Structure formats: structure tokens, C-alpha cells
Amino acid sequence: MNILTMMWQNLRRGYQTLLFPARPAVTRRFRGLVQFDPALCTGCAVCRFRCTSRAIEFKAGKGEFTWSYNPGQCTFCGRCVEGCAEHALKEGRAKHALSQQEDTPPVYLAQGELRKSYTVARRPPMPKPSAPSPAKTAGADACATAGLEAGATPATGGAQ
């Protein structure tokens, strides 16, 4: 008799259908277009390897790399965002090709039209902070200092 109770409650509540142009809000855990932050990316290309739908492409060049993303191919699985150690990728909330929050959803006529590419200057990896130990030699101290100095260089150059 559960179904009869449910039907009676439905009748009392009235319809839940949204009439045009009202649109449903996206859910809290909605995964939208992948957002890329060039300033944080180190060019490790883990996202490219984790992307099973081949929406992410990565081309390594001399002193720079090109990261591109094709939303038309993306399945919004979120594995790239999960795997990004530098948090350079995040899931978009409102800007989604299929999201109904936008007034006019993007219309594309050719394959790859929504593709976005970033060319980022490669920077050397940040040095690991050396743990202070009493048994440090003078040579090791010199290396650590050199590393710190090298690490400061891309901070000024930054990602383009």
C-alpha cells in the first residue's frame, strides 16, 4: 500500500515539473568544465595520462609546454582533477557546456571548436626543503643553497 500513499501525497503536493524558462539548479557535486590554472601547472602531464576520453592533450616543447582541453570530448569523470598534485586543475561549477545555468548554452558546429589551449613556460621543479640535521656537511649545505637560489628564478619568470 506504499504506492497508494505515495500517489496520494503526489496528488496533494501538485506537480514538480518546472515550466519554461525556469531551469533546475545543478547539484552540489556537479562536475563542470575543467578549469586550468597555468600559474600552478608544472607540466607533469599526469592529467593527460589519467584522461581516458583523450580530452586533454599535452605537447612538450623546448622550455615550454602546451596543455589543451577539448570539452566536446570530456566525459567529466574528474580523474584529471583528482590526480593533479599541484591543484592546477579544478572542476567548474557553473560554466558547463551542458549546464542549464547559462542563459545560452554554447553551440558549436565543428569538432574541437570549444578546445582551449595554454602554452606555459616550463619552470624548474621546486626544490624539496632540506631537513636540518646536525650531521650535515659543508658540501650539502652548499647544494641546498644553490637549490634555493635556482628555485627563486622561475618565481620571477612565472608561467605565461
Next chain:
Amino acid sequence: MNLLTALARFLIFPGLLFAVPAAWFFLWVERKAVALMQQRVGPPFMQPFFDFVKLLGKTTPPRTGISGFLMRAWPLLAVSSAAGAVGLLPVLPSSGGFEGDLILLLALLELPSICMIAAGFSSRSLFGEIGSAREAALGVSYNIVFLLAIVSIAASQHSFRLEALASMHPSFLTVLGIVAILVCLPAKLHINPFSLPNAEQEIYAGPMTEYAGPELAMWELAHGLEWVAGTGLVATLVAPQVSAAWLAAFIFVVLACVTVLLLSGLAAATARLAIDSSVRFYWQATLIFAILAISSVILVRFRP
């Protein structure tokens, strides 16, 4: 019943002039009620009429290897037989009738189903053939119960005249017979849980798969008229006898609407049964009651 009365009943009330708008209205009531029970908006009031007009304006695409005459004939035969069945219903008091009109009504009620089976096979569509086979299997299951129920009511009144049945006093046996008719109506009207013949999302539209345009419009109309005839039969059996014609017509419409709502509730509350479950339901669960009803009637009739 003279020719003039017969024509008036077939063409005006409760025939075509009344039955066609009533068919659209009942289709709307059913769709709207099911929608509201599923928290949907449902169609606007005029939607069945708009659907009909829209389909009339469309052209049928050419279908190779299919007899066009047969494809056009089946829906027309279904519409005319369903309209004739509605015209036979004794809605108004002392509206005439003839001995044996109940048998004609049963035949006319069954004709749309037979047309649908034939249409499915005529269309040479795989889905149409599956739908027709299902309709045929379901038909031999529910019709036994349906006919036994009506015959038991008729036998209890010693008459095969519809007017005698409409004016009968309610008894336990007649109530049992009406319940049996109500149990058979979902299968006759192809609604859940017996919507196998036209199971959408499964075999497209069953026997109607190859139909389009005005022919499909006629099928829709025949389906609506079946609703009016099926629910109208229950309404005439249940309705109390009143002398005023307008009151009798009003009571008929209200009772038919209540029956439509009852069937809509059943359709919304249940899911589609598989063909073996449907056939088993009619042969095992309800046939026993129908046989009990008719055997009790025979016993009552021949008691000393």
C-alpha cells in the same frame, strides 16, 4: 427501436456527436490523472483534440510491400465498431433497444481488438507482429472472464437486453460481475499493468508502429471510443434508474469519469506485467471467480 431512434442513438446521443468529444475528454482525464499521480504537469485540456487534428493534417509516408487498403480499413472498422458499441449503451431511460443487443455490444466491443491484431500483422513490422501476438494472447485470456461476467449478469436477469440489465436491482452476483468487468477493462484498454500489446520503450507502439497521419488519428479515436464504451458499460450497469433524461446522462458521465479515474489510479500504481504473468493472472486468479459467478447464477436459476 425504429430506424429513427437507432440513427439518433448512433449519430447523436450517446453515439458519435457525444462519444467523440467524450473520448477526447476521457483520454485527457486519464493522462492528466496519471501525470498528477506521478508529479508531472500532464497535457492541457485540449491536447487529445489537438493531437487528432495534427495527425489528420499529416501525410502517410509510402510503405513498400504493405497493402494500403487494409492499412486504411482496419482503423476505420475499429472506429465504427467502437462508436456503434457506445451508441448501443442504454444511457437514457426507455431509450429503446432490442432483444439480444447485449450480444451485439459484446461483438462490437471486441472488434477493435481484432482489428488491432489484424493491423499489426498487416503492417509486416516485427514490432507490429509481436504486439499483435501479445494482444491475441491477452485477448483469449481476459475475454473468457469478461464474457462469463457479462453472461452471469445477463443470466441473473433472464435477458440479453441491455435495458433490462441497466434497470436491474443490485445483488451480490451483479456486483461480482461488475468487479470482474472492471478487472478485465485494463487489459481491454491496454493500460498498465496489461499494456503489453503497445508496450512503449519496448516494442515501440506494437501494432501501431507502422501507422502515421490520419490512420493513426483514427486509431487514437478508436482507443478513446473504447474508453467511452468500456467505462460506459460499467456506468450503465451501476447507474440508478432515474426518469429525467438529463439527469440520467449526467449520472452516466460522472460514473464513467469515476471509472476512468479508478483505472488511471491502477495504471499509475502498477508496472507492466510480462505476458506470461498477465495470462496467468486471468487464467488462474480471476477465471475461478467468473466460473463461480456463472455457476451460482445457473444454480439460482434452476432452484426449485
